[in-house]
Amino acid sequence: MVTIVGRRIIAIVPVLLIVSFLTFSLTYLVPGDAASVAAGDNASAEQIELVRRQLGLDRPFLVQYASWLWHVAQGGLGTSLLSSRSVLTSLVEALPVTLSLTLLAMLFAVVVGLLLGILAGLRPGSALDRIATTVASLGISMPSFWLALILVNVVALQFGLAPVAGYISIAEGGLTGWFQHLLLPAVALGTITAAEVTRQTRAGVVDVGGQDYIRTAVAKGMPTRVVVVKHTLKNAAIPVVTVLGLQFGALVGGAIVIERIFGLPGLGTLAIDSVLNQDFPVVQGLVLMITLFVLLVSFLVDTSYLYFNPKVRQS
Amino acid sequence: MVVDAPVPAASPTRSPMRVFARRVLRSKVNLACLVFLGLVVVCAVFAPVIAPFDPNLQHLDSRYLPPFRWPYVFGTDDLGRDVLSRALLASRVSVIAPLISVGVALALGVSFGLAAGFVGGRVDSVLGRLADAVNSIPALVLALAVIAVLGPGLVNAMLAVGLASAPRLFRVVRGATLAVREETYIEASTVVGCSRLRTVAVHVLPNIRSPLLVQTSLLMSFALLAEASLSFLGLGIQPPDPSWGAMLRTAFEQQFLGPWLVVVPGLLIMCMVLSFNLLGDGIRDAIGRERGTW
Numbered sequence: 001m002v003t004i005v006g007r008r009i010i011a012i013v014p015v016l017l018i019v020s021f022l023t024f025s026l027t028y029l030v031p032g033d034a035a036s037v038a039a040g041d042n043a044s045a046e047q048i049e050l051v052r053r054q055l056g057l058d059r060p061f062l063v064q065y066a067s068w069l070w071h072v073a074q075g076g077l078g079t080s081l082l083s084s085r086s087v088l089t090s091l092v093e094a095l096p097v098t099l100s101l102t103l104l105a106m107l108f109a110v111v112v113g114l115l116l117g118i119l120a121g122l123r124p125g126s127a128l129d130r131i132a133t134t135v136a137s138l139g140i141s142m143p144s145f146w147l148a149l150i151l152v153n154v155v156a157l158q159f160g161l162a163p164v165a166g167y168i169s170i171a172e173g174g175l176t177g178w179f180q181h182l183l184l185p186a187v188a189l190g191t192i193t194a195a196e197v198t199r200q201t202r203a204g205v206v207d208v209g210g211q212d213y214i215r216t217a218v219a220k221g222m223p224t225r226v227v228v229v230k231h232t233l234k235n236a237a238i239p240v241v242t243v244l245g246l247q248f249g250a251l252v253g254g255a256i257v258i259e260r261i262f263g264l265p266g267l268g269t270l271a272i273d274s275v276l277n278q279d280f281p282v283v284q285g286l287v288l289m290i291t292l293f294v295l296l297v298s299f300l301v302d303t304s305y306l307y308f309n310p311k312v313r314q315s
Numbered sequence: 316m317v318v319d320a321p322v323p324a325a326s327p328t329r330s331p332m333r334v335f336a337r338r339v340l341r342s343k344v345n346l347a348c349l350v351f352l353g354l355v356v357v358c359a360v361f362a363p364v365i366a367p368f369d370p371n372l373q374h375l376d377s378r379y380l381p382p383f384r385w386p387y388v389f390g391t392d393d394l395g396r397d398v399l400s401r402a403l404l405a406s407r408v409s410v411i412a413p414l415i416s417v418g419v420a421l422a423l424g425v426s427f428g429l430a431a432g433f434v435g436g437r438v439d440s441v442l443g444r445l446a447d448a449v450n451s452i453p454a455l456v457l458a459l460a461v462i463a464v465l466g467p468g469l470v471n472a473m474l475a476v477g478l479a480s481a482p483r484l485f486r487v488v489r490g491a492t493l494a495v496r497e498e499t500y501i502e503a504s505t506v507v508g509c510s511r512l513r514t515v516a517v518h519v520l521p522n523i524r525s526p527l528l529v530q531t532s533l534l535m536s537f538a539l540l541a542e543a544s545l546s547f548l549g550l551g552i553q554p555p556d557p558s559w560g561a562m563l564r565t566a567f568e569q570q571f572l573g574p575w576l577v578v579v580p581g582l583l584i585m586c587m588v589l590s591f592n593l594l595g596d597g598i599r600d601a602i603g604r605e606r607g608t609w
Contacts, residue, residue, distance in 0.1 A: 138585070252456065256459070276550075
């Protein structure tokens with residue numbers, strides 16, 4: 001089992017290397033000469049050459065990549081062209097906001113999706129099942145930022161039940177303040193995932209429900225609650241966990257738009273500002289950090305199969 | 316003298332394309348989706364003829380009109396522009412934008428997927444790793460990075476989205492090619508001396524078109540959502556040109572004065588995404604009945 005986990009971790013390394021190479025190459029695709037931009041408008045040819053040597057831009061491409069990678073591995077992501085602050089500091093500041101939002105959205109998706117999926121899957125073909133399936137189809141097709149706009153309009157502006165925008169960390173406003181400010185964004189962001197989880201759970205519960213061991217469990221007089229939780233859910237969990245893992249990247253992408261609507265100072269807001277201002281060190285740092293998190297989540301998903309499915313453990 | 320040989324009349328219903336089309340159209344849901352998508356295309360083509368007003372004409376004396384105020388059926392926005400006319404013109408973007416990115420994704424995903432699946436070996440493992448790497452960057456994040464380099468704009472945004480969705484297509488094509496490669500007719504084609512390129516083009520490609528069609532439909536819906544998101548952020552289409560996503564941006568900026576502006580563009584995006592999703596599922600089901608699950 002340790003070797004399986006170890007092999008998964010080692011498999012991440014080449015992927016990260018390719019991503020870092022692609023990220024580094026990005027700046028080389030920018031039209032124009034970086035050295036002459038850095039030297040300023042009125043620089044002479046000699047000055048531009050001097051700047052080029054100072055920045056190390058006269059070295060071969062691969063040498064530059066290697067030295068950049070060496071710095072990145074030590075946490076040195078450079079400084080922002082826009083704010084002259086350390087990229088790592090900006091990222092670390094913004095990360096808790098995006099993580100809070102994404103995790104709350106996932107929590108919402110799991111709770112709602114499991115509930116709807118189980119209710120629908122236990123009685124396939126019933127009215128409840130048809131309603132849940134239809135709602136799930138609509139939910140998957142609904143742009144999350146449109147739902148966010150509607151929620152702001154109705155819940156926040158018309159009824160005043162939630163703040164319209166802004167973020168308060170747990171340290172500043174306590175758990176309630178943090179939760180209140182993230183509730184609407186998390187619901188808007190998590191709805192697509194909730195719909196996906198509903199579909200997967202329903203399919204899994206319907207599938208497992210027909211198995212012999214479920215009939216045995218029911219026949220020997222096990223309470224329905226125990227059958228559902230211990231037998232049906234654990235066996236239906238693998239596709240659900242897979243979907244959650246696959247959806248994580250989409251959630252981070254969706255968070256970019258949602259953060260903009262609710263004025264949350266997270267990675268998404270940072271991303272849009274740096275893209276509009278061509279602040280490449282920040283863009284590179286963002287891509288690397290987000291990819292690292294996506295790989296981490298997919299690693300956790302892979303590891304969770306070991307818990308859910310004993311067959312994987314033995315292979 | 317040429318004598319007409321009695322050619323057996325080929326029964327037209329037997330052509331595989333027709334069987335497939337009939338099977339897909341048997342479902343009313345699929346039919347409804349196709350009708351809606353057809354309607355959007357018609358609107359896109361004839362937008363200037365159908366639209367009651369010039370989409371960019373500002374009626375400054377009638378700004379923020381709620382829906383159903385004649386002659387502005389869906390109301391007017393912050394500059395007094397007719398929402399219906401703008402939504403009609405914006406359907407052009409909703410047709411063209413997904414076509415651009417799915418085109419890019421097909422060009423990359425199909426060619427590399429065929430190469431990886433058919434050639435195998437080192438080509439396969441290198442391309443596979445590359446696809447894994449690109450796939451681990453969330454599509455919207457990758458799109459943002461590409462836009463940072465190329466600059467905002469509809470075409471740049473959709474090229475980026477196409478690049479980001481290519482790995483998904485790559486995996487499907489590679490998987491389907493691996494399955495087809497073991498078939499006897501591929502061996503036969505190689506034995507009679509067909510070049511690899513010909514074998515792939517004539518024998519492999521037609522046999523993987525079903526999963527390809529399903530994925531294309533699902534990618535269209537993804538691309539439409541991505542276009543709407545990027546235009547909403549101001550990184551896609553540039554003002555004053557309308558797209559449904561850009562109209563939602565206006566609605567967001569004017570949410571205090573014109574809260575109803577959010578309804579029409581959002582509903583249109585949702586219906587179109589829903590149509591592509593349902594159609595993808597429908598085609599999958601139709602094929603499933605044909606040859607079991609794949």
